Amino acid sequence: MTNSPTPDKSISKPSGNSQQADHPLLTLLVRGAVLGVGAIAGIVTGLAIAFLRPDLVWQPSFNFLNYKKQQFTLSSEALFDVDKASIRPESFRLLDEVAAQLPLDKGKRVRINGHVDAATGNALTLSYLRASAVRDYLARLRGEQNYYWMVIGYGTTRPLASSAGEGNSKSNRRIEIFVDD
Structure with missing residues:
Protein backbone atom coordinates (compact mmCIF):
# COMPACT_ATOMS: atom_id res chain seq x y z
CA MET A 1 0.00 0.00 0.00
CA THR A 2 1.10 3.37 -0.78
CA ASN A 3 0.98 6.19 1.57
CA SER A 4 -0.95 9.01 0.11
CA PRO A 5 -1.19 12.30 1.78
CA THR A 6 -4.47 12.76 3.59
CA PRO A 7 -6.63 15.62 2.47
CA ASP A 8 -6.63 18.67 4.64
CA LYS A 9 -9.97 18.76 6.48
CA SER A 10 -9.62 22.19 7.96
CA ILE A 11 -12.58 24.51 7.78
CA SER A 12 -12.11 27.45 5.51
CA LYS A 13 -13.98 30.71 5.67
CA PRO A 14 -16.59 31.24 2.97
CA SER A 15 -15.38 33.19 0.03
CA GLY A 16 -16.66 36.70 -0.32
CA ASN A 17 -16.20 39.93 1.51
CA SER A 18 -15.09 39.04 4.96
CA GLN A 19 -15.31 42.68 6.00
CA GLN A 20 -19.13 42.49 6.10
CA ALA A 21 -19.08 39.79 8.71
CA ASP A 22 -16.45 41.64 10.66
CA HIS A 23 -18.18 45.07 10.51
CA PRO A 24 -21.99 44.83 10.94
CA LEU A 25 -22.24 48.61 11.33
CA LEU A 26 -20.61 49.15 7.96
CA THR A 27 -23.01 46.60 6.43
CA LEU A 28 -25.99 48.44 7.92
CA LEU A 29 -24.77 51.77 6.58
CA VAL A 30 -24.17 50.44 3.06
CA ARG A 31 -27.58 48.75 2.91
CA GLY A 32 -29.28 51.88 4.27
CA ALA A 33 -27.57 54.03 1.65
CA VAL A 34 -28.65 51.68 -1.16
CA LEU A 35 -32.26 51.70 0.10
CA GLY A 36 -32.19 55.49 0.48
CA VAL A 37 -30.93 55.99 -3.07
CA GLY A 38 -33.65 53.63 -4.33
CA ALA A 39 -36.35 55.50 -2.42
CA ILE A 40 -35.15 58.86 -3.70
CA ALA A 41 -35.07 57.51 -7.27
CA GLY A 42 -38.66 56.26 -6.85
CA ILE A 43 -39.86 59.60 -5.51
CA VAL A 44 -38.11 61.55 -8.28
CA THR A 45 -39.60 59.22 -10.91
CA GLY A 46 -43.08 59.58 -9.41
CA LEU A 47 -42.83 63.37 -9.32
CA ALA A 48 -41.57 63.48 -12.89
CA ILE A 49 -44.54 61.41 -14.04
CA ALA A 50 -46.91 63.59 -12.03
CA PHE A 51 -45.62 66.75 -13.69
CA LEU A 52 -45.24 65.39 -17.20
CA ARG A 53 -48.38 63.19 -17.34
CA PRO A 54 -50.83 64.28 -14.61
CA ASP A 55 -53.59 62.23 -16.26
CA LEU A 56 -51.79 59.03 -15.17
CA VAL A 57 -51.75 59.98 -11.49
CA TRP A 58 -54.68 59.00 -9.24
CA GLN A 59 -56.49 62.08 -8.01
CA PRO A 60 -58.65 61.76 -4.88
CA SER A 61 -62.22 62.98 -5.07
CA PHE A 62 -63.24 65.44 -2.39
CA ASN A 63 -66.90 65.54 -3.41
CA PHE A 64 -67.84 63.96 -0.12
Missing part, protein backbone atom coordinates in the same frame (compact mmCIF):
# COMPACT_ATOMS: atom_id res chain seq x y z
CA LEU A 65 -66.75 67.10 1.72
CA ASN A 66 -69.36 69.21 -0.06
CA TYR A 67 -72.27 66.80 -0.12
CA LYS A 68 -74.93 69.51 -0.15
CA LYS A 69 -75.07 70.52 -3.78
CA GLN A 70 -78.29 72.51 -3.64
CA GLN A 71 -80.29 73.98 -0.80
CA PHE A 72 -83.60 75.79 -0.82
CA THR A 73 -85.15 77.44 2.23
CA LEU A 74 -88.77 78.50 1.97
CA SER A 75 -90.79 80.38 4.54
CA SER A 76 -93.71 78.35 5.84
CA GLU A 77 -95.88 81.47 5.67
CA ALA A 78 -95.32 81.59 1.91
CA LEU A 79 -96.63 78.02 1.57
CA PHE A 80 -99.10 77.29 4.36
CA ASP A 81 -101.86 78.88 6.41
CA VAL A 82 -101.36 79.06 10.18
CA ASP A 83 -101.45 75.59 11.79
CA LYS A 84 -102.30 73.96 8.42
CA ALA A 85 -100.36 71.37 6.44
CA SER A 86 -101.99 71.79 3.02
CA ILE A 87 -100.20 73.99 0.49
CA ARG A 88 -102.04 77.12 -0.52
CA PRO A 89 -102.81 77.22 -4.27
CA GLU A 90 -101.07 80.57 -4.70
CA SER A 91 -97.85 78.91 -3.44
CA PHE A 92 -97.73 76.34 -6.23
CA ARG A 93 -95.78 78.73 -8.45
CA LEU A 94 -93.02 79.02 -5.85
CA LEU A 95 -92.74 75.22 -5.64
CA ASP A 96 -92.81 75.01 -9.45
CA GLU A 97 -89.68 77.18 -9.51
CA VAL A 98 -87.97 74.91 -6.97
CA ALA A 99 -88.93 71.83 -9.00
CA ALA A 100 -87.48 73.42 -12.14
CA GLN A 101 -84.13 73.79 -10.36
CA LEU A 102 -83.93 70.17 -9.21
CA PRO A 103 -81.21 68.27 -11.10
CA LEU A 104 -82.19 66.09 -14.05
CA ASP A 105 -79.96 63.23 -12.88
CA LYS A 106 -81.91 60.30 -11.53
CA GLY A 107 -80.99 58.79 -8.19
CA LYS A 108 -80.30 62.01 -6.30
CA ARG A 109 -81.41 62.26 -2.67
CA VAL A 110 -83.90 65.01 -1.93
CA ARG A 111 -84.36 65.65 1.77
CA ILE A 112 -87.17 67.92 2.90
CA ASN A 113 -87.03 69.22 6.47
CA GLY A 114 -89.99 70.86 8.16
CA HIS A 115 -89.51 73.35 11.01
CA VAL A 116 -92.03 75.27 13.11
CA ASP A 117 -91.80 77.63 16.06
CA ALA A 118 -92.90 77.15 19.67
CA ALA A 119 -96.28 78.82 19.12
CA THR A 120 -97.54 75.75 17.28
CA GLY A 121 -99.52 73.05 19.15
CA ASN A 122 -98.17 69.66 17.99
CA ALA A 123 -94.93 70.87 16.43
CA LEU A 124 -93.40 67.57 15.33
CA THR A 125 -96.54 66.36 13.59
CA LEU A 126 -97.20 69.67 11.84
CA SER A 127 -93.59 70.03 10.66
CA TYR A 128 -93.63 66.47 9.29
CA LEU A 129 -96.98 66.92 7.53
CA ARG A 130 -95.83 70.18 5.93
CA ALA A 131 -92.58 68.59 4.67
CA SER A 132 -94.61 65.63 3.36
CA ALA A 133 -96.96 67.97 1.48
CA VAL A 134 -93.99 69.66 -0.21
CA ARG A 135 -92.48 66.26 -1.08
CA ASP A 136 -95.79 65.05 -2.55
CA TYR A 137 -96.10 68.16 -4.71
CA LEU A 138 -92.50 68.02 -5.97
CA ALA A 139 -92.74 64.26 -6.58
CA ARG A 140 -95.83 64.77 -8.75
CA LEU A 141 -93.93 67.34 -10.82
CA ARG A 142 -90.55 65.58 -11.12
CA GLY A 143 -91.47 61.92 -10.71
CA GLU A 144 -91.70 59.72 -7.66
CA GLN A 145 -89.07 57.28 -8.94
CA ASN A 146 -86.50 59.83 -10.15
CA TYR A 147 -85.18 60.70 -6.68
CA TYR A 148 -84.79 59.20 -3.26
CA TRP A 149 -87.20 61.31 -1.24
CA MET A 150 -86.74 61.75 2.50
CA VAL A 151 -89.02 63.76 4.78
CA ILE A 152 -88.12 64.87 8.31
CA GLY A 153 -90.21 66.91 10.72
CA TYR A 154 -87.98 68.62 13.26
CA GLY A 155 -90.67 70.62 15.04
CA THR A 156 -89.03 73.22 17.27
CA THR A 157 -85.75 71.34 17.81
CA ARG A 158 -83.60 73.29 15.32
CA PRO A 159 -84.42 76.99 15.51
CA LEU A 160 -82.43 79.51 13.50
CA ALA A 161 -83.07 82.26 16.02
CA SER A 162 -84.39 82.55 19.55
CA SER A 163 -88.14 82.92 19.79
CA ALA A 164 -87.92 86.24 21.64
CA GLY A 165 -89.66 88.30 18.95
CA GLU A 166 -92.11 87.79 16.10
CA GLY A 167 -89.39 88.39 13.50
CA ASN A 168 -87.27 85.65 15.03
CA SER A 169 -90.21 83.24 15.14
CA LYS A 170 -90.83 83.76 11.42
CA SER A 171 -87.35 82.57 10.53
CA ASN A 172 -87.94 79.37 12.50
CA ARG A 173 -91.07 78.51 10.48
CA ARG A 174 -89.51 77.13 7.33
CA ILE A 175 -89.15 74.28 4.87
CA GLU A 176 -85.62 73.29 3.85
CA ILE A 177 -84.93 71.26 0.73
CA PHE A 178 -81.52 69.65 0.26
CA VAL A 179 -80.41 67.87 -2.91
CA ASP A 180 -77.52 65.50 -2.22
CA ASP A 181 -75.57 63.11 -4.43
Whole structure:
Protein backbone atom coordinates (compact mmCIF):
# COMPACT_ATOMS: atom_id res chain seq x y z
CA MET A 1 0.00 0.00 0.00
CA THR A 2 1.10 3.37 -0.78
CA ASN A 3 0.98 6.19 1.57
CA SER A 4 -0.95 9.01 0.11
CA PRO A 5 -1.19 12.30 1.78
CA THR A 6 -4.47 12.76 3.59
CA PRO A 7 -6.63 15.62 2.47
CA ASP A 8 -6.63 18.67 4.64
CA LYS A 9 -9.97 18.76 6.48
CA SER A 10 -9.62 22.19 7.96
CA ILE A 11 -12.58 24.51 7.78
CA SER A 12 -12.11 27.45 5.51
CA LYS A 13 -13.98 30.71 5.67
CA PRO A 14 -16.59 31.24 2.97
CA SER A 15 -15.38 33.19 0.03
CA GLY A 16 -16.66 36.70 -0.32
CA ASN A 17 -16.20 39.93 1.51
CA SER A 18 -15.09 39.04 4.96
CA GLN A 19 -15.31 42.68 6.00
CA GLN A 20 -19.13 42.49 6.10
CA ALA A 21 -19.08 39.79 8.71
CA ASP A 22 -16.45 41.64 10.66
CA HIS A 23 -18.18 45.07 10.51
CA PRO A 24 -21.99 44.83 10.94
CA LEU A 25 -22.24 48.61 11.33
CA LEU A 26 -20.61 49.15 7.96
CA THR A 27 -23.01 46.60 6.43
CA LEU A 28 -25.99 48.44 7.92
CA LEU A 29 -24.77 51.77 6.58
CA VAL A 30 -24.17 50.44 3.06
CA ARG A 31 -27.58 48.75 2.91
CA GLY A 32 -29.28 51.88 4.27
CA ALA A 33 -27.57 54.03 1.65
CA VAL A 34 -28.65 51.68 -1.16
CA LEU A 35 -32.26 51.70 0.10
CA GLY A 36 -32.19 55.49 0.48
CA VAL A 37 -30.93 55.99 -3.07
CA GLY A 38 -33.65 53.63 -4.33
CA ALA A 39 -36.35 55.50 -2.42
CA ILE A 40 -35.15 58.86 -3.70
CA ALA A 41 -35.07 57.51 -7.27
CA GLY A 42 -38.66 56.26 -6.85
CA ILE A 43 -39.86 59.60 -5.51
CA VAL A 44 -38.11 61.55 -8.28
CA THR A 45 -39.60 59.22 -10.91
CA GLY A 46 -43.08 59.58 -9.41
CA LEU A 47 -42.83 63.37 -9.32
CA ALA A 48 -41.57 63.48 -12.89
CA ILE A 49 -44.54 61.41 -14.04
CA ALA A 50 -46.91 63.59 -12.03
CA PHE A 51 -45.62 66.75 -13.69
CA LEU A 52 -45.24 65.39 -17.20
CA ARG A 53 -48.38 63.19 -17.34
CA PRO A 54 -50.83 64.28 -14.61
CA ASP A 55 -53.59 62.23 -16.26
CA LEU A 56 -51.79 59.03 -15.17
CA VAL A 57 -51.75 59.98 -11.49
CA TRP A 58 -54.68 59.00 -9.24
CA GLN A 59 -56.49 62.08 -8.01
CA PRO A 60 -58.65 61.76 -4.88
CA SER A 61 -62.22 62.98 -5.07
CA PHE A 62 -63.24 65.44 -2.39
CA ASN A 63 -66.90 65.54 -3.41
CA PHE A 64 -67.84 63.96 -0.12
CA LEU A 65 -66.75 67.10 1.72
CA ASN A 66 -69.36 69.21 -0.06
CA TYR A 67 -72.27 66.80 -0.12
CA LYS A 68 -74.93 69.51 -0.15
CA LYS A 69 -75.07 70.52 -3.78
CA GLN A 70 -78.29 72.51 -3.64
CA GLN A 71 -80.29 73.98 -0.80
CA PHE A 72 -83.60 75.79 -0.82
CA THR A 73 -85.15 77.44 2.23
CA LEU A 74 -88.77 78.50 1.97
CA SER A 75 -90.79 80.38 4.54
CA SER A 76 -93.71 78.35 5.84
CA GLU A 77 -95.88 81.47 5.67
CA ALA A 78 -95.32 81.59 1.91
CA LEU A 79 -96.63 78.02 1.57
CA PHE A 80 -99.10 77.29 4.36
CA ASP A 81 -101.86 78.88 6.41
CA VAL A 82 -101.36 79.06 10.18
CA ASP A 83 -101.45 75.59 11.79
CA LYS A 84 -102.30 73.96 8.42
CA ALA A 85 -100.36 71.37 6.44
CA SER A 86 -101.99 71.79 3.02
CA ILE A 87 -100.20 73.99 0.49
CA ARG A 88 -102.04 77.12 -0.52
CA PRO A 89 -102.81 77.22 -4.27
CA GLU A 90 -101.07 80.57 -4.70
CA SER A 91 -97.85 78.91 -3.44
CA PHE A 92 -97.73 76.34 -6.23
CA ARG A 93 -95.78 78.73 -8.45
CA LEU A 94 -93.02 79.02 -5.85
CA LEU A 95 -92.74 75.22 -5.64
CA ASP A 96 -92.81 75.01 -9.45
CA GLU A 97 -89.68 77.18 -9.51
CA VAL A 98 -87.97 74.91 -6.97
CA ALA A 99 -88.93 71.83 -9.00
CA ALA A 100 -87.48 73.42 -12.14
CA GLN A 101 -84.13 73.79 -10.36
CA LEU A 102 -83.93 70.17 -9.21
CA PRO A 103 -81.21 68.27 -11.10
CA LEU A 104 -82.19 66.09 -14.05
CA ASP A 105 -79.96 63.23 -12.88
CA LYS A 106 -81.91 60.30 -11.53
CA GLY A 107 -80.99 58.79 -8.19
CA LYS A 108 -80.30 62.01 -6.30
CA ARG A 109 -81.41 62.26 -2.67
CA VAL A 110 -83.90 65.01 -1.93
CA ARG A 111 -84.36 65.65 1.77
CA ILE A 112 -87.17 67.92 2.90
CA ASN A 113 -87.03 69.22 6.47
CA GLY A 114 -89.99 70.86 8.16
CA HIS A 115 -89.51 73.35 11.01
CA VAL A 116 -92.03 75.27 13.11
CA ASP A 117 -91.80 77.63 16.06
CA ALA A 118 -92.90 77.15 19.67
CA ALA A 119 -96.28 78.82 19.12
CA THR A 120 -97.54 75.75 17.28
CA GLY A 121 -99.52 73.05 19.15
CA ASN A 122 -98.17 69.66 17.99
CA ALA A 123 -94.93 70.87 16.43
CA LEU A 124 -93.40 67.57 15.33
CA THR A 125 -96.54 66.36 13.59
CA LEU A 126 -97.20 69.67 11.84
CA SER A 127 -93.59 70.03 10.66
CA TYR A 128 -93.63 66.47 9.29
CA LEU A 129 -96.98 66.92 7.53
CA ARG A 130 -95.83 70.18 5.93
CA ALA A 131 -92.58 68.59 4.67
CA SER A 132 -94.61 65.63 3.36
CA ALA A 133 -96.96 67.97 1.48
CA VAL A 134 -93.99 69.66 -0.21
CA ARG A 135 -92.48 66.26 -1.08
CA ASP A 136 -95.79 65.05 -2.55
CA TYR A 137 -96.10 68.16 -4.71
CA LEU A 138 -92.50 68.02 -5.97
CA ALA A 139 -92.74 64.26 -6.58
CA ARG A 140 -95.83 64.77 -8.75
CA LEU A 141 -93.93 67.34 -10.82
CA ARG A 142 -90.55 65.58 -11.12
CA GLY A 143 -91.47 61.92 -10.71
CA GLU A 144 -91.70 59.72 -7.66
CA GLN A 145 -89.07 57.28 -8.94
CA ASN A 146 -86.50 59.83 -10.15
CA TYR A 147 -85.18 60.70 -6.68
CA TYR A 148 -84.79 59.20 -3.26
CA TRP A 149 -87.20 61.31 -1.24
CA MET A 150 -86.74 61.75 2.50
CA VAL A 151 -89.02 63.76 4.78
CA ILE A 152 -88.12 64.87 8.31
CA GLY A 153 -90.21 66.91 10.72
CA TYR A 154 -87.98 68.62 13.26
CA GLY A 155 -90.67 70.62 15.04
CA THR A 156 -89.03 73.22 17.27
CA THR A 157 -85.75 71.34 17.81
CA ARG A 158 -83.60 73.29 15.32
CA PRO A 159 -84.42 76.99 15.51
CA LEU A 160 -82.43 79.51 13.50
CA ALA A 161 -83.07 82.26 16.02
CA SER A 162 -84.39 82.55 19.55
CA SER A 163 -88.14 82.92 19.79
CA ALA A 164 -87.92 86.24 21.64
CA GLY A 165 -89.66 88.30 18.95
CA GLU A 166 -92.11 87.79 16.10
CA GLY A 167 -89.39 88.39 13.50
CA ASN A 168 -87.27 85.65 15.03
CA SER A 169 -90.21 83.24 15.14
CA LYS A 170 -90.83 83.76 11.42
CA SER A 171 -87.35 82.57 10.53
CA ASN A 172 -87.94 79.37 12.50
CA ARG A 173 -91.07 78.51 10.48
CA ARG A 174 -89.51 77.13 7.33
CA ILE A 175 -89.15 74.28 4.87
CA GLU A 176 -85.62 73.29 3.85
CA ILE A 177 -84.93 71.26 0.73
CA PHE A 178 -81.52 69.65 0.26
CA VAL A 179 -80.41 67.87 -2.91
CA ASP A 180 -77.52 65.50 -2.22
CA ASP A 181 -75.57 63.11 -4.43
